[in-house]
Amino acid sequence: MKRFIGFIKKEFYHIFRDRRSLFILFGMPIAQILLFGFAITNEINNVDIAILDHSKDATTKEIINKMASSKYFSIHQFIEKESDIEAVFKKGKVKAVLNFEKGFSENLIKENYANIQVITDATDPNTANTISNYVNAILQNYLKEQNKSSVQVYQIVPQTHMVYNPELKSVYMFVPGVMTIILMLVSAMMTSISITREKELGTMEILLVSPLKPIQVIVGKVFPYIFLSIINAIVIIVLSIFIFKMPVQGSLFLLGMESVLFIITALALGILISTISATQQTAMMISLMGLMLPVILLSGFIFPITSMPLPLQIISNIIPAKWFIIIIKGIMLKGVGLQYVWKETLILLGMAVFFIGLSVKKYKIRLE
Amino acid sequence: MSIKIANISKSYKKVNALKNISFEVKSGELFGLIGPDGAGKTTLFRILTTLLIANEGVASVAGFDVITDYKSIRKNVGYMPGKFSLYQDLTVEENLDFFATIFGTTIEENYDLIKDIYIQIEPFKNRRAGKLSGGMKQKLALCCALIHKPKVLFLDEPTTGVDPVSRKEFWEMLKRLQQKGITILVSTPYMDEAALCDRIALIQGGKILEIDTPAAIVKHYLKPIYNVSANNMYQLVNSLKAYEYNHSVYPFGEFVHYTDRRSDFNPAELKVYLESKKLSNITIEKTVATIEDTFMELAK
Numbered sequence: 001m002k003r004f005i006g007f008i009k010k011e012f013y014h015i016f017r018d019r020r021s022l023f024i025l026f027g028m029p030i031a032q033i034l035l036f037g038f039a040i041t042n043e044i045n046n047v048d049i050a051i052l053d054h055s056k057d058a059t060t061k062e063i064i065n066k067m068a069s070s071k072y073f074s075i076h077q078f079i080e081k082e083s084d085i086e087a088v089f090k091k092g093k094v095k096a097v098l099n100f101e102k103g104f105s106e107n108l109i110k111e112n113y114a115n116i117q118v119i120t121d122a123t124d125p126n127t128a129n130t131i132s133n134y135v136n137a138i139l140q141n142y143l144k145e146q147n148k149s150s151v152q153v154y155q156i157v158p159q160t161h162m163v164y165n166p167e168l169k170s171v172y173m174f175v176p177g178v179m180t181i182i183l184m185l186v187s188a189m190m191t192s193i194s195i196t197r198e199k200e201l202g203t204m205e206i207l208l209v210s211p212l213k214p215i216q217v218i219v220g221k222v223f224p225y226i227f228l229s230i231i232n233a234i235v236i237i238v239l240s241i242f243i244f245k246m247p248v249q250g251s252l253f254l255l256g257m258e259s260v261l262f263i264i265t266a267l268a269l270g271i272l273i274s275t276i277s278a279t280q281q282t283a284m285m286i287s288l289m290g291l292m293l294p295v296i297l298l299s300g301f302i303f304p305i306t307s308m309p310l311p312l313q314i315i316s317n318i319i320p321a322k323w324f325i326i327i328i329k330g331i332m333l334k335g336v337g338l339q340y341v342w343k344e345t346l347i348l349l350g351m352a353v354f355f356i357g358l359s360v361k362k363y364k365i366r367l368e
Numbered sequence: 369m370s371i372k373i374a375n376i377s378k379s380y381k382k383v384n385a386l387k388n389i390s391f392e393v394k395s396g397e398l399f400g401l402i403g404p405d406g407a408g409k410t411t412l413f414r415i416l417t418t419l420l421i422a423n424e425g426v427a428s429v430a431g432f433d434v435i436t437d438y439k440s441i442r443k444n445v446g447y448m449p450g451k452f453s454l455y456q457d458l459t460v461e462e463n464l465d466f467f468a469t470i471f472g473t474t475i476e477e478n479y480d481l482i483k484d485i486y487i488q489i490e491p492f493k494n495r496r497a498g499k500l501s502g503g504m505k506q507k508l509a510l511c512c513a514l515i516h517k518p519k520v521l522f523l524d525e526p527t528t529g530v531d532p533v534s535r536k537e538f539w540e541m542l543k544r545l546q547q548k549g550i551t552i553l554v555s556t557p558y559m560d561e562a563a564l565c566d567r568i569a570l571i572q573g574g575k576i577l578e579i580d581t582p583a584a585i586v587k588h589y590l591k592p593i594y595n596v597s598a599n600n601m602y603q604l605v606n607s608l609k610a611y612e613y614n615h616s617v618y619p620f621g622e623f624v625h626y627t628d629r630r631s632d633f634n635p636a637e638l639k640v641y642l643e644s645k646k647l648s649n650i651t652i653e654k655t656v657a658t659i660e661d662t663f664m665e666l667a668k
Contacts, residue, residue, distance in 0.1 A: 006469030010458065017457045202453035206512075209417045209447040210470050211439070365438075367419045 007220035036174035048076035059105040177301030189287035191270030196283040249335025268355030275362040295321040370551035376425035385411040400565030401555040408574040409555040446518035456498030471516030503534030523554040559660040577666040589657035595623040598647040607645040
């Protein structure tokens with residue numbers, strides 16, 4: 001036990017003396033969460049639109065006022081003819097044009113029917129989609145107000161209700177994803193690098209020619225990173241609660257335990273990587289390419305798994321991050337308990353046991 | 369016997385690093401493995417320290433088999449690899465403390481063993497190991513290899529890249545450690561260090577050329593050997609190599625070591641030949657063979 005503590009003490013010296021890595025270790029989660037939270041967002045605010053009003057009557061004015069007074073849009077300019085539409089889009093500032101047909105008000109009253117064309121700049125498809133949805137919502141809203149006063153028959157109004165993230169805040173989606181990426185990166189990459197560094201510097205030779213058991217070396221290597229990863233997880237959760245007002249509906253304790261389980265899985269992967277790579281460079285490349293990309297692309301963090309082609313859907317099952325994201329989304333957003341995520345937890349546990357077993361078995365007691 | 373090596377062979381993918389090597393090292397002996405780079409010294413060290421498995425043959429260290437009893441060997445030997453293998457970002461004291469801890473001991477417990485050496489690096493004990501000079505690094509590495517009081521000490525080229533003064537000090541330390549009953553197997557490419565060992569094995573190309581005491585090995589060199597010098601070293605070597613009766617010609621410091629094929633060699637005759645090659649200030653004197661001469665002869 002004394003040997004083990006001595007080993008861990010040495011590991012902490014390494015970590016705390018390497019200022020740059022330490023900075024990355026703790027700077028990265030904060031930077032990432034802030035970036036994802038503030039900069040990368042699906043919400044729209046103050047989008048510039050242009051108006052082409054062929055009728056210029058009371059109704060269109062009212063609708064335009066509604067648009068302008070919402071915080072989502074600001075009227076950038078009024079244009080006079082169809083041919084100007086192309087021109088304003090080309091300038092790039094205007095993202096949408098509302099085109100009211102001639103005699104808008106008249107048509108609405110006489111025929112109960114009027115046309116408005118919504119043209120959006122779909123160079124960014126997500127934004128275009130969101131804009132058209134928002135415009136629709138504002139129009140529906142206006143109609144509803146109008147219909148209160150008049151007699152209206154037969155109208156189907158769908159009442160869409162978004163649960164768990166009613167305001168569709170993108171940060172709610174990013175926090176679990178970023179947390180997964182960071183825990184994966186810190187745990188797997190840092191451990192694999194710290195083990196291969198010993199190989200590269202030749203100190204592994206001395207460690208092997210000592211009474212230290214393989215399991216002591218492995219556990220001694222991962223222990224400090226379990227500790228650091230837990231701190232990272234706490235930092236991320238605290239940031240998302242206090243800066244982005246992200247709710248944690250479920251039990252914090254369960255969230256913590258699941259995180260530890262995921263950290264251990266990632267660490268085992270890191271050890272496995274270190275057994276197959278001879279240099280720190282290789283270890284880093286394998287960690288980045290072999291772990292980061294699948295975590296970002298196939299875990300359902302950014303791209304929904306259900307819309308992937310079938311082979312990719314099947315592959316996504318072997319990615320631990322997928323299961324962890326399901327679990328923490330459940331706990332944080334839906335407030336579910338273990339009875340709802342036990343299956344995912346069990347899969348993660350199985351993966352952890354498998355990888356630890358494999359890496360202990362693959363750990364070399366000699367040089368070749 | 370402290371180390372027994374019998375018919376050890378080891379080959380990597382393409383290279384035969386060791387070819388059927390056998391020798392023994394007595395308890396308490398200071399045994400030198402002398403040979404150039406690539407001779408197979410490091411491979412042999414790694415087999416003995418249980419880091420590699422030989423393709424053929426058996427070996428034991430301190431009575432333990434290197435394969436079946438590798439765990440016992442790892443408790444009882446000290447190993448200093450050729451490359452500086454301590455933690456550069458840890459201080460002198462932290463390194464020493466770490467190695468003491470993983471071997472289940474403390475600095476205080478075995479302080480008397482390392483005292484002579486440690487006292488020299490103690491003024492720098494709070495300096496990071498990476499910032500030490502070459503000689504200091506070697507002393508620290510030796511302390512770390514000694515801290516658990518090993519029965520057998522393996523030193524792989526401990527003085528390579530170390531200045532002459534530190535090298536001399538280092539060998540004095542080895543002598544003192546030997547007196548404390550530690551068996552030492554040391555490798556070096558420097559022939560002058562060979563003379564300081566009890567016995568040496570000359571190794572080249574994975575084969576042992578000769579094993580004996582340094583004095584006996586020199587005696588094996590039967591041909592009379594001459595120190596030849598002249599005003600132009602480069603031309604002297606070329607002229608001697610062109611001389612029809614030459615047996616061996618090796619530059620050796622300010623002299624050239626020369627041996628002749630004839631048993632009735634007359635130095636005056638050689639002098640005449642060299643003068644004909646427009647060399648002046650020629651001296652030819654009989655000298656005693658060194659280990660290097662023996663090595664060169666055996667390696668021919």
